[in-house]
Amino acid sequence: MAARSLHFPIIIIIIASTTIIFTPPALASQPLNHLSSKRAPRFLSKHSYPIKTQLQEQQQYRYESKYFYQQLDHFSFLNLPKFPQRYLINTDHWAGPERRGPIFLYCGNEGDIEWFAVNTGFVWEIAPLFGAMVLFPEHRYYGESMPYGSREEAYKNASTLSYLTAEQALADFAVLITDLKRNLSAQACPVVLFGGSYGGMLAAWMRLKYPHVAIGALASSAPILQFEDIVPPETFYNIVSNDFKRESTSCFNTIKESWDALLSEGLKKNGLVQLTKTFHLCRELKSTEDLANWLDSAYSYLAMVDYPYPSSFMMPLPGYPIGEVCKRIDGCPDGTSILERIFEGISIYYNYTGELHCFELDDDPHGLDGWNWQACTEMVMPMSSSHNASMFPTYDFNYSSYQEGCWEEFGVIPRPRWITTEFGGQDIKTALETFGSNIIFSNGLLDPWSGGRYAAAIYGLQL
Amino acid sequence: MAARSLHFPIIIIIIASTTIIFTPPALASQPLNHLSSKRAPRFLSKHSYPIKTQLQEQQQYRYESKYFYQQLDHFSFLNLPKFPQRYLINTDHWAGPERRGPIFLYCGNEGDIEWFAVNTGFVWEIAPLFGAMVLFPEHRYYGESMPYGSREEAYKNASTLSYLTAEQALADFAVLITDLKRNLSAQACPVVLFGGSYGGMLAAWMRLKYPHVAIGALASSAPILQFEDIVPPETFYNIVSNDFKRESTSCFNTIKESWDALLSEGLKKNGLVQLTKTFHLCRELKSTEDLANWLDSAYSYLAMVDYPYPSSFMMPLPGYPIGEVCKRIDGCPDGTSILERIFEGISIYYNYTGELHCFELDDDPHGLDGWNWQACTEMVMPMSSSHNASMFPTYDFNYSSYQEGCWEEFGVIPRPRWITTEFGGQDIKTALETFGSNIIFSNGLLDPWSGGRYAAAIYGLQL
Numbered sequence: 001m002a003a004r005s006l007h008f009p010i011i012i013i014i015i016a017s018t019t020i021i022f023t024p025p026a027l028a029s030q031p032l033n034h035l036s037s038k039r040a041p042r043f044l045s046k047h048s049y050p051i052k053t054q055l056q057e058q059q060q061y062r063y064e065s066k067y068f069y070q071q072l073d074h075f076s077f078l079n080l081p082k083f084p085q086r087y088l089i090n091t092d093h094w095a096g097p098e099r100r101g102p103i104f105l106y107c108g109n110e111g112d113i114e115w116f117a118v119n120t121g122f123v124w125e126i127a128p129l130f131g132a133m134v135l136f137p138e139h140r141y142y143g144e145s146m147p148y149g150s151r152e153e154a155y156k157n158a159s160t161l162s163y164l165t166a167e168q169a170l171a172d173f174a175v176l177i178t179d180l181k182r183n184l185s186a187q188a189c190p191v192v193l194f195g196g197s198y199g200g201m202l203a204a205w206m207r208l209k210y211p212h213v214a215i216g217a218l219a220s221s222a223p224i225l226q227f228e229d230i231v232p233p234e235t236f237y238n239i240v241s242n243d244f245k246r247e248s249t250s251c252f253n254t255i256k257e258s259w260d261a262l263l264s265e266g267l268k269k270n271g272l273v274q275l276t277k278t279f280h281l282c283r284e285l286k287s288t289e290d291l292a293n294w295l296d297s298a299y300s301y302l303a304m305v306d307y308p309y310p311s312s313f314m315m316p317l318p319g320y321p322i323g324e325v326c327k328r329i330d331g332c333p334d335g336t337s338i339l340e341r342i343f344e345g346i347s348i349y350y351n352y353t354g355e356l357h358c359f360e361l362d363d364d365p366h367g368l369d370g371w372n373w374q375a376c377t378e379m380v381m382p383m384s385s386s387h388n389a390s391m392f393p394t395y396d397f398n399y400s401s402y403q404e405g406c407w408e409e410f411g412v413i414p415r416p417r418w419i420t421t422e423f424g425g426q427d428i429k430t431a432l433e434t435f436g437s438n439i440i441f442s443n444g445l446l447d448p449w450s451g452g453r454y455a456a457a458i459y460g461l462q463l
Numbered sequence: 464m465a466a467r468s469l470h471f472p473i474i475i476i477i478i479a480s481t482t483i484i485f486t487p488p489a490l491a492s493q494p495l496n497h498l499s500s501k502r503a504p505r506f507l508s509k510h511s512y513p514i515k516t517q518l519q520e521q522q523q524y525r526y527e528s529k530y531f532y533q534q535l536d537h538f539s540f541l542n543l544p545k546f547p548q549r550y551l552i553n554t555d556h557w558a559g560p561e562r563r564g565p566i567f568l569y570c571g572n573e574g575d576i577e578w579f580a581v582n583t584g585f586v587w588e589i590a591p592l593f594g595a596m597v598l599f600p601e602h603r604y605y606g607e608s609m610p611y612g613s614r615e616e617a618y619k620n621a622s623t624l625s626y627l628t629a630e631q632a633l634a635d636f637a638v639l640i641t642d643l644k645r646n647l648s649a650q651a652c653p654v655v656l657f658g659g660s661y662g663g664m665l666a667a668w669m670r671l672k673y674p675h676v677a678i679g680a681l682a683s684s685a686p687i688l689q690f691e692d693i694v695p696p697e698t699f700y701n702i703v704s705n706d707f708k709r710e711s712t713s714c715f716n717t718i719k720e721s722w723d724a725l726l727s728e729g730l731k732k733n734g735l736v737q738l739t740k741t742f743h744l745c746r747e748l749k750s751t752e753d754l755a756n757w758l759d760s761a762y763s764y765l766a767m768v769d770y771p772y773p774s775s776f777m778m779p780l781p782g783y784p785i786g787e788v789c790k791r792i793d794g795c796p797d798g799t800s801i802l803e804r805i806f807e808g809i810s811i812y813y814n815y816t817g818e819l820h821c822f823e824l825d826d827d828p829h830g831l832d833g834w835n836w837q838a839c840t841e842m843v844m845p846m847s848s849s850h851n852a853s854m855f856p857t858y859d860f861n862y863s864s865y866q867e868g869c870w871e872e873f874g875v876i877p878r879p880r881w882i883t884t885e886f887g888g889q890d891i892k893t894a895l896e897t898f899g900s901n902i903i904f905s906n907g908l909l910d911p912w913s914g915g916r917y918a919a920a921i922y923g924l925q926l
Contacts, residue, residue, distance in 0.1 A: 075536070
């Protein structure tokens with residue numbers, strides 16, 4: 001199994017022209033028995049939800065876009081070009097420096113910052129109550145915050161990408177907010193951090209590393225313990241699987257059986273043509289694994305956004321979308337094949353609005369999106385799929401092949417122990433209890449990333 | 464005034480073959496009115512105290528020297544060569560992992576680690592009482608811990624020097640101790656940090672940044688607030704001056720008047736020849752400023768090591784050496800000139816053993832010692848000399864010329880606000896009180912660096 005496909009994006013969005021496109025997780029840990037070629041991350045541009053539509057829909061959030069020139073390497077004095085970091089700012093409700101109006105800072109994560117801004121209603125809703133300024137700084141190497149002048153140059157090779165790290169992003173936030181406060185004579189105004197997913201990890205780490213900059217953090221769905229030797233590697237897929245099982249055991253079983261069905265169909269004469277038809281693909285399927293990846297991605301993302309109300313963060317979806325998927329899978333007339341049932345179910349995720357008549361499984365030809373780089377350097381989150389509890393094919397994480405894949409893809413060697421050395425891992429309980437005050441870790445237990453949450457490791461995870 | 468001479472080394476030692484040589488502070492802030500040429504840091508090899516002698520004298524401290532290969536840049540993924548970090552280790556009294564024997568870690572600062580090891584008796588003395596392991600990791604770019612294979616290569620230019628930063632050094636310590644604990648199955652053994660001067664700053668910062676790695680720190684003489692807009696820039700020289708004044712007002716006055724005497728002597732015909740004789744210099748003096756630097760250095764270092772007992776950390780000295788200097792200056796027979804008095808006094812510092820018959824004021828031809836680089840990048844500590852309270856010539860710190868000098872000397876632009884952004888400064892009180900537990904800041908109030916200490920800024924400095 002190629003290591004590259006083990007890079008599990010927390011949430012990835014990539015900008016291509018004016019459309020925002022999502023990469024669902026590559027089929028991280030499921031070699032389909034004999035199907036085990038290298039897979040590039042896929043970009044489902046045609047199935048994504050354009051950010052422009054979202055922005056138009058959610059015009060209630062007003063902000064200005066500004067730019068701040070940052071050091072490319074805060075921790076060395078190499079003579080490197082500065083880059084413009086974009087940040088969104090709203091001061092409509094700010095009580096100002098004299099009344100020590102707080103500053104709510106959302107730690108931008110791996111995507112266009114506007115996408116996070118329009119999807120983080122909580123910050124906008126509470127800001128007026130606190131007389132708070134709202135600030136959304138963008139994460140370096142995402143959205144418009146590109147070193148070396150353009151995304152193409154920034155993503156050219158391992159050298160240009162080498163400054164895409166969490167520590168550098170935190171330093172960006174610290175430098176920006178310190179400068180901004182000085183310019184506004186707002187040094188006395190407290191900063192409160194917010195963040196979700198990888199952004200939640202950044203918020204928690206920022207409070208730990210820069211306690212003089214921020215007085216507290218709300219870290220949502222932040223899997224800060226999803227690293228080597230802390231959380232069992234099968235946790236993520238076990239939670240996804242359990243989310244389906246709790247809706248319906250037969251739904252869980254159908255999905256679990258579908259991988260073999262997929263594999264044998266693909267091996268038949270004209271099998272790929274048949275699969276292309278069954279799944280209404282726009283182009284003829286080249287390999288069964290591509291289709292398996294596409295399905296895996298949908299299940300994993302559905303578990304991340306299994307909200308009780310309709311939402312459109314990833315895709316336009318109904319409330320409790322996993323329940324809807326299972327209703328479709330279970331509700332097909334007798335005699336419906338497993339793969340037809342799967343198609344019916346998955347359509348909830350990829351085509352809830354019913355607008356699409358066929359589906360694209362496009363691959364990214366370069367495989368150079370930002371999260372894949374981060375997963376191949378610092379963010380090594382081991383993922384396995386267990387034999388019994390998981391509805392995905394069994395897979396054991398293998399670090400050697402992971403490292404090999406990263407070397408092939410980027411020419412970089414991961415440092416799997418660095419994040420826990422820098423931010424704490426095994427020992428974080430003591431540090432957080434005696435040191436890391438004012439951090440709220442909030443998690444939805446249906447979210448598969450909740451397995452890597454702080455509380456889970458301490459009180460034992462109930463699946 | 465050239466900026467270079469404003470780089471005030473906290474303590475600098477440089478290795479040249481088998482001899483350890485000290486750089487006293489360049490005459491940081493005293494342009495001698497019209498005398499204002501560029502001055503390179505000077506290496507007083509002939510007046511230094513060879514480390515070998517110290518090591519032979521202090522054989523009671525036993526340790527093994529080991530090496531650990533470190534990332535050159537912990538915060539980027541550039542493909543750079545690793546370098547060997549030296550560390551000294553003693554496990555004679557360690558209670559071991561089962562009994563959770565603690566690990567006492569001295570944060571190596573800007574010099575050969577053996578020099579600090581043999582001069583940090585406290586750690587050695589208390590280790591047996593606690594069943595502690597003793598660990599002295601060396602700071603990168605000092606002693607034997609050289610990137611790029613040699614001191615010459617490491618100090619070649621701004622690019623090779625660019626990874627000489629405090630953050631990288633802290634990461635070195637964190638990676639080393641984490642790896643060492645894993646190899647010794649000693650993950651549960653608590654780490655306590657020690658450090659003096661810049662090493663004390665590192666110890667305090669390490670506890671703040673890596674609370675999961677170390678449970679506490681003893682930060683001695685650590686001027687963590689000696690940065691822009693926190694401590695008044697004249698504080699350092701005011702304390703040095705006060706140390707002399709408390710011994711004797713006439714001594715203080717003689718030194719204060721001596722700069723003008725020096726200047727007018729130097730301007731006379733054959734003045735430099737006369738000064739060469741008065742100060743028993745081995746070679747003919749080239750500029751009055753060189754001599755002034757040499758004197759300034761002695762006063763400043765005397766204030767740093769004005770211990771009540773005989774010591775040999777910087778030079779072999781009697782107890783209360785400033786008192787001895789002032790006795791000599793004040794005790795000369797009537798009719799002794801100011802400069803002759805100064806020479807008598809300064810000889811306590813440069814020639815207490817009486818072995819020297821003449822003095823060298825050698826300059827470093829390259830001006831590339833490590834602390835000067837650090838002062839020109841992160842460690843920008845503004846220093847002025849006030850008109851009344853200081854016995855040194857009046858000088859106002861000027862950042863523009865400081866920056867200019869750094870550009871001339873190293874081709875680097877300082878980041879004077881970075882350290883306080885990264886580690887806290889103005890806001891450190893809140894962070895330390897609500898966050899940074901278990902840090903002891905110990906200071907001798909005669910030490911001029913005590914002006915930049917934590918408590919001083921909060922409770923008001925009494926001079």
